[in-house]
Amino acid sequence: MSSRSERIDDSTADVIAANLDGHSLTLRDVADVARTPHAVRVALSARAEAAMARSVATRNHLIESGTPVYGATTGFGDSSNRRIGSPSMAELQRNMMRFMQVGTGAPAPGEVVRATMLIRANCLARGCSGIRPEPVRLLMKLIELNILPVIPERGSVGASGDLAPLAHLGAVLAGEGEVVHQGVRQPAAEALKACGLRPVELEAKEGLALINGTSFMAAFAVLAAVDSRRLVFAVELCTALLVRARHGRPEEFSAFPHDQKPHPGQMTSATAVRTLLQGDGQHPVPCGAASEARFDDPGFEDLERRLQEPYSVRCAPHVNGVLRDTLSWVEQWLTVEINSANDNPLFDATTQSVHNSGNFYGGHVAQAMDSLKIAVASTADLLDRQLQLIVDEKYNRGLPANLVAHQHFSGDRAGLHHGFKGMQIAASALTAEALHLTTPASAFSRSTEAHNQDKVSMGTIAARHARRVVDLALNTAAIHVIALCQAVELRGEALSPTLRAVHELVRRHVPFAEADRPLHGDIASVTEIIRGGLLEQAVQTDSA
Secondary structure, eight states: SOOOOOOOOOOOOEEEEEEOOOOOHHHHHHHHTTTTSSSSEEOOOOOHHHHHHHHHHHHHHHHHHTOTTTTTTBGGGGGGGGOGGGHHHHHHHHHHOOOOOOOOEOOOHHHHHHHHHHHHHHHHHHSOOOOOOOHHHHHHHHHHHTTTOEEEEEOOSSSSSHHHHHHHHHHTTOOOOOEEETTTEEEEHHHHHTTTTOOOOOOOTHHHHHHSSSSHHHHHHHHHHHHHHHHHHHHHHHHHHHHHHHHHHHGOHHHHHHHOOOOHHHHHHHHHHHEEEEEEEEEEEOTTTOOOOOOOOTTTTTTOOOOOOHHHHHHHHHHHHHHHHHHHHHHHHHHHHHHOOOOSSSSETTTTTTEEEOTOOHHHHHHHHHHHHHHHHHHHHHHHHHHHHHHTTTTTOOOGGGOOOGGTTTTGGGGSSOOHHHHHHHHHHHHHHHHHTTGGGGOOOOBBBTTTTSSOOOOHHHHHHHHHHHHHHHHHHHHHHHHHHHHHHHHTTTEOOOHHHHHHHTTTTTTOSSSSOOHHHHHHHHHHHHHHHHHHHHHHHHHH
8 A cells, every 4th residue: 555545434533544655645645634633544554664674774784884874973064074983873863853953933733743744754764764663653653643743833944954843843752842732732751651652762863864854844835735726726716706796708718719828727727717607697696685686787788898808807817827837846846855765864775875965955845835825926916806806896897886785785874884895905915915925935045054054945934935825815715705606696696507506605604794794704714615625526516
């Protein structure tokens, strides 16, 4: 069995099972384990166990033969010219775990920590790092029991890997540091003892293997990429709903123009919008209970006067296509990263040799995340501009200003309610913050550690920022989805079967806004609907 996770039967719940081999972990596997804290089983494959044993045997042979092994028989960084004797090798590993616990800032979220733990275990399972299975088994047990190391978010320059964050993780395996278990922050030693677990005694090079890698940045990056894939569909859904709500021009998404500029993402996005619109007019949407009036577009019968839609509609496949195409290579790069041996040095059991290199360098993660966050922020900007087209009465083609329900739109109650005015302001704030975070972190390499680490990736900063940008964009998409459902009801619009299915899904969680009320809970609910892939499921179920 490969590392790919699968759901297995359990007496009480579905359980995610992951069998790690260091070669076949997927981004979806990581997200499933990260977001399923109480129903996970993780194991090492027989292939991984054998490879790790050969690697440790090679490590031991080289040390016994007197061959210098960086980080095992030498100091670290610019101290590598100092030799360490056998009696002190274990102490060296413990000391490294201690002096590198320098993280600052808020603790990383639980799902990021679980993703980090799984990715680190899988990278070590590849069997090149000179670490025994025992520390990795303990790491996997912590995942299963949801005993999460407290890992501050800040402090990594992304080369030599994520030293500071992973030191906070590695320390827990040695019975030091802090964890969160059952909602309580506590010393790791206490949590391990309470669960019947014993800390491991780290051997030569094992502490370095645990912390000298890219797994923390990769955790942020994988979750950002997985959520960005959900955002892609949300953008296409919003565009299709916008066309219906504004009586737009579906022909702008026809195949011909996009085939003449055949970027794969652009063509796929246009096809998706076209498909979502298929069958329009079959399923009228009921208006809100107290809003029986329909808001017609005065110029609906004279579409010839509207030859072209604004760019935020007409160019939606081009904008979202950039995100689609960016994701295609980002996902490939991240898949390689989470299935790589990314510490230093590495051991080749075939030739009984040790290799010093720079696999800890997070350059691919940094470049991927800098590119992803720019593409995602651009889609957030697109959604914000689309939202403006339906809340502003100058552009929404006959809908009430700010999508205020009919009974509050005229007469002596006019002006008392403001509908989606606050939602549009919030969307613009979220978008501005996302755009602000798009400065490439990879451009800010700093020489560190006495100029030994004189070129660093800043991959962790890029990945943290990318995840924030994706979260902001998902919130913006949620606001737009809620507003569009309000708009099609006010219009009394007839939707395609797929759009109707999405509308019904949203309405099960978010009611029609009959009057002004707090909407922050609605935004949170729909954000999780998007993140959880429920929009796609609604469409697929309807199409089945």
